[in-house]
Amino acid sequence: MPTETFEFQVEARQLLQLMIHSIYSNKDVFLRELVSNASDALDKLRLAALRDDALDADVSDLHIELEIDREARTLTVRDNGIGMSYDEVGQLIGTIANSGTAEFLRELREAKDAAGAEGLIGQFGVGFYSGFMVADEVTLVTRRAGETKGTRWSSRGEGTYTLQEVDDAPQGTSVTLHLKPADSDNQLHDYTSVWKIKEIVKRYSDFITWPVKLVGEAAGEGDAGEGDAPAEPETLNSMKALWARSRDEVSEDEYHELYKHISHDWRDPLETVQLQAEGTFEYQALLFVPSHAPHDLFTQNFQRGLQLYVKRVFIMDDCEALLPPYLRFVKGVVDAQDLSLNVSREILQQDRHILMMQRRLTKKVLASVKSMKADDAERYGTFWREFGAVLKEGLVTDSDNRDALLAVSSFATTHGEDEQVTLEQYAQRMPDEQEAVYYITGESRQSIDNSPHVEAFRERGIEVLLLTDPVDEVWVDVVGEFQGKRLQSIAKGEIDLGAQGDEKSEGEREKQAEEFAGLLGWMTEQLAEDVKEVRLSSRLTVSPACIVADADDLTPALENMYRAMGQEVPRTKRILELNPAHQLVKGLNQAHGEREDRSELTETAELLYSLAVLAEGGRPADPARFVKAVADRLGRSL
Structure with missing residues (x-):
């Protein structure tokens, strides 16, 4: 040829x-x-x-x-x-x-x-x-x-x-x-x-x-x-099979080179985990937690799984059945003594020995992360920054290990710029009268840390978890509560902080509700295409308005997630909450009671709603119309 x-x-x-x-x-x-x-x-x-x-x-x-x-x-x-x-x-x-x-x-x-x-x-x-x-x-x-x-x-x-x-x-x-x-x-x-x-x-x-x-x-x-x-x-x-030798017989450099050979990664691993199981079913495992996340960790085609050997004979390069998907970043070798050499992926998924190894290996990895968290804050910080988002998937899928996963999970809060806390630490510093673990979800810390929803909590010194990973929208609903305290989104449902620093009496709140009743009813009618209700807010201290979801509604982020997966999700109308102490809301209420011409008030109500949408990171339905209305208002004010 x-x-x-x-x-x-x-x-x-x-x-x-x-x-x-x-x-x-x-x-x-x-x-x-x-x-x-x-x-x-x-x-x-x-x-x-x-x-x-x-x-x-x-x-x-x-x-x-x-x-x-x-x-x-x-x-x-x-x-x-x-x-x-x-x-x-x-x-x-x-x-x-x-x-x-x-x-x-x-x-x-x-x-x-x-x-x-x-x-x-x-x-x-x-x-x-x-x-x-x-x-x-x-x-x-x-x-x-x-x-x-x-x-x-x-x-x-x-x-x-x-x-x-x-x-x-x-x-x-x-x-x-x-x-x-x-x-x-x-x-x-x-x-x-x-x-x-x-x-x-x-x-x-x-x-x-x-x-x-x-x-x-x-x-x-x-x-x-x-x-x-x-x-x-x-x-x-x-x-020499490093996984079959005791820890004191192998240097860290040898372990690191094996990791690099397996993973094609040039950096040393963050953690080396060794396991030797004896008894009726024997196997050795040598696992590695990388020091950085692969670029394709969240892609559909990510190659996950451990190398599987049987009696030192290589069987499979990426045996997915040995670890759950939320530990897909872990690399390593498992060498079993009693498996068939001619085993297929389909058989492996049903093999009781494989399932037993998966449970043991999963617990071993989580125990190693827990030890890392207790003994070395810097290494744990690296681990959580690189793999926290994928580990939290296990809170949704792995009920057997949920407590262990919660113990090694940490979250940003409103009580510190760089501090990460566990739910255990959050619970320990909760005031006795606090009835829930409060959280807010969003695309970035900056956007939710400055969210209108946080204002009243910050003023009263109530700590709020700041959750920014897509999976956070899901696991909080699945977990539901921690130590008897429900997990409560501060952007969903009605929040009553009256017992936690609000000095207003019940009578004052009723009087205020009566004072604004006309405006709230009128705005609910005017904005009916976009909102299901307009009501007064107990969570705002600075901003004029915010958008919240009903207690059982999907959040916008979760709706977008389902749509990205190809699922049809009907549009959910949400609730517009007004700050009765804000000058704009006061002025709008006064004008509503005095003016018969509602055209300008209607435009103000629409602007107020659009501002609330912008404040939560959304965009007005008609950006060009919104910009023109704002420009006209600014022009008339000069």
């Missing part, structure tokens, strides 16, 4: 240029990525052979080889794993749109430093391209297990690549890097140096399940004497 030449897609060309001109401070990561890719290929072949007895593939000696040729200045990374077909090479290597390239490039440009940028290589699945940091040309030869024809791919990273079908390719994949010329810039990155290759493998890939062997003339270099026979392939990694 003749050699064909193809052009890279635009984004792939941009990525290659970034690699070639090397913005990365640590070029060694290219070898980590290529060895990790080779390890994945071996895992996939082992699993394919277990599931398909008819697969014509040699699995007797699975390994990774590294070969140095100093004269030719090449470094080859070779595996005898699953390999790729001709079409797969074109799809996976020729174009990388499915690897999140656009997002990768955007984050790469936004990375604040080189160290931050280099970690994005593995995170976005473009590790193969890191070879162009150190090579002028990259050649790949591969044959998929079970097929007879192989494929040769080659590129100098200059906008094109070639593809050719070949007859003599061995099973698996070999990547040959034609290294850049040695010069002063490359002295610290001499990848024809045996000690350098050994150092990189030991640092990044020592724990990989498969042997990483140095072959060829460089194997055993430094050990053989003059006249000795050529050295045998030298295994460079220990292949």
Whole structure:
């Protein structure tokens, strides 16, 4: 078959240029990525052979080889794993749109430093391209297990690549890097140096399940004497399963490198969680809580789950059944002793051992977060900032662990700019006469911290939880109460703060209601298309008006959430509350009693409603009309 030449897609060309001109401070990561890719290929072949007895593939000696040729200045990374077909090479290597390239490039440009940028290589699945940091040309030869024809791919990273079908390719994949010329810039990155290759493998890939062997003339270099026979392939990694070793046998650096290998993250994890279960069903688990949230954590296609092994044999890369969705950010390995090697995802979801492991692992992770919260406020603060929003999903979905989740959840309040409190802490500082845990939801702290709904609470010194994550709209209704105190939105229903600092007597409130009754009834009629009722407010001290929902109504944010999910939600009319102490409301009430011409009063009532909508972060139904009315009013006042 003749050699064909193809052009890279635009984004792939941009990525290659970034690699070639090397913005990365640590070029060694290219070898980590290529060895990790080779390890994945071996895992996939082992699993394919277990599931398909008819697969014509040699699995007797699975390994990774590294070969140095100093004269030719090449470094080859070779595996005898699953390999790729001709079409797969074109799809996976020729174009990388499915690897999140656009997002990768955007984050790469936004990375604040080189160290931050280099970690994005593995995170976005473009590790193969890191070879162009150190090579002028990259050649790949591969044959998929079970097929007879192989494929040769080659590129100098200059906008094109070639593809050719070949007859003599061995099973698996070999990547040959034609290294850049040695010069002063490359002295610290001499990848024809045996000690350098050994150092990189030991640092990044020592724990990989498969042997990483140095072959060829460089194997055993430094050990053989003059006249000795050529050295045998030298295994460079220990292949020790860190999860099966006790904590005092493993260094933090080893744990961190395993995490980076599993997650393709360049930063150290925030927390390492180890579990060894013994008894009728034995398994080991080594889990990691990342130090930052992945960019796609809340996307539908987010790859979640733990690596599943059975008796040290890799089974599955992303076993979702081992942890609930609200812990989808956790990475790690679980090695079970009594599961079938030929297990499917469907069987796993029903397996009682898997369900038992999920319950135990979930409790272990939550216990670790609780310890973090008690022992290290800074680390907990990082955890909650990155993962609090997803963890709170469990308050909705996991009733068994709801108390544990509430214990590790914290919230901003009106009693501190940076302070986060638990519901337990909130309850401890509640006045005895306070009947509810008060909260308000919204898009940002700034918008709800300045909301009219908060005014009376702030004046009376009553603490309010400020909830800004979309899930907050849901879990507060599901949880309902805490320690016998109901969770009460200050933007829903009627709020009676009379027993908590309001000095007005019942008689005074009745007199005030009678004084404004005419205005309230008239405004309810005038604004009937938008509101179900206009009434006096006990929550306002500064603003003239605010919008509230009835106690059982959906909030606007929750309505929008349902609509975003494709669910039809009927428009709900809400309630307009007026501040009887505000000069505008007083003036409007007086004018309503004195004037027969209601046209100007109607416009004022509509403006008052629109101002209340704006104050809660909404927008008037007719912005242009609202702006014109405000401008006319301002003009007449001059």
